Amino acid sequence: MSHTFPTDPPSRTAAGQHWRTVATLKGIPDATVARLPVYLRALNQLGEQRIDTISSGALAEAAGVNSAQLRKDLSYLGSYGTRGVGYDVQYLRLQIGRAVGSAHDWPVIIVGLGNLGTALANYSGFYSHGFRVVGLIDTSPELVGKRIHGLAISDLSELEDVVARTGAVIAVIATPAEAAQAVADRLVYLGVTSILNFAPTVLVVPDGVNVRKVDLGQELQILAYHEQRKTDDSSQVLAESRGTSS
Amino acid sequence: MSHTFPTDPPSRTAAGQHWRTVATLKGIPDATVARLPVYLRALNQLGEQRIDTISSGALAEAAGVNSAQLRKDLSYLGSYGTRGVGYDVQYLRLQIGRAVGSAHDWPVIIVGLGNLGTALANYSGFYSHGFRVVGLIDTSPELVGKRIHGLAISDLSELEDVVARTGAVIAVIATPAEAAQAVADRLVYLGVTSILNFAPTVLVVPDGVNVRKVDLGQELQILAYHEQRKTDDSSQVLAESRGTSS
């Protein structure tokens, strides 16, 4: 799922001799990590409703997953439930938040402020989850200098400066696809180690850098595939012609 | 991945007695379906470069996957390669397009034209991949009547009309989270069977309806998790304290 393959020893100063091993030992499975934010969101909603305790069954339903899965997922974080009772909403919220890293307040840079980038920059949902937009970068002279929520858009040439000043390690790329790889290279060179990419391109990055891609077209095509299968009865005929074993 | 749990027999008129079984028989694995659009994108780029034949190795690299995986994925569609040579770019493009359903031109409705919805509506990348925005829906009196790319925004009350007229079965939800479930219910009731949801909520829909969620906050939290693990040396200490077996 992640595009990171930590085969080389990291250049970090970390104490561990074999990082890979440690990661595998303690590491929360990718599939679980991907679900933790969902649980967190559900817990937040529950918290606002003054619910202070919840069972795995109820929380699982709110999150749209199997309850055994929920329990197993949570068990990777520790034993934070009480048998016969359930989970304390506030406490669990805290623990998942800590595991996921929203305890910190992560500074984030957005590169490319066209349609999409601007929408993202305006999005308030960021802040409520431990992220803070601290840098806006574009190349268009028409955009540079403009302010969004009080934050001025800087030129690409000032990228180094912005990264250094804000200490951001997470960046969002919302430039046209052609520019994305160059931007990513530059970001990585400046020390950014996590990239959320909205441009429809496969980014190539060194080990140790995490990339996640959000691709609207891709999502729609996946939906279209299922849509097509619903109507297409001929898919069953095709099934016969191929030797589908077992 | 999909939030659809086809436990009950679908209320559809489809011929198959056990949909689940049929799907499993011929069905292309979910993981593969999710990658097909990536291959398609890579092929499109290659096609523009006048490359007419490509090996699994080269295409796999462009798509960022293992070459064996690419071949296996493609083998679900049929045997479209030539041993010793590779794949014909145009032909393969056609075949994947057909499988994924971009051969049709899918009409799509967007509900909620705030920051994000407007950006989506303006996005031209839609059209180039077999999707056509045919309906825009919002509740805000300030937005209703406004035009985006020549298409007028309709009020929510006209939703039925719009769906019926356009025959759309795919919809994008970009409303605030609070409104999302109600909108989804309404859409489903009107015959929409695929939803791309940008609101940070788990949508509950009947069997047979496909939902895909795009959640920015979630993506960032996943990045933050990995970020945290990179720096956090204490994670190793924590690893010890928990009884991590074997």
Add this chain to the structure above:
DNA sequence: GGACGTTTGTGAATGACTGCACAATCTGTT
């Protein structure tokens, strides 16, 4: 036309994830 290098398609091995089923553990009640 046969030998050679290349590349596909796929069986089989390995690995990751999911869901079931149940013992362990808790609260409240009699």
Add this chain to the structure above:
DNA sequence: AACAGATTGTGCAGTCATTCACAAACGTCC
């Protein structure tokens, strides 16, 4: 203090996904 009901945490088996490794098939060159 023992019991009943509820709910967690987890071993295990089944399912799904990835990767390896190689025979089968192709084009080319001599």
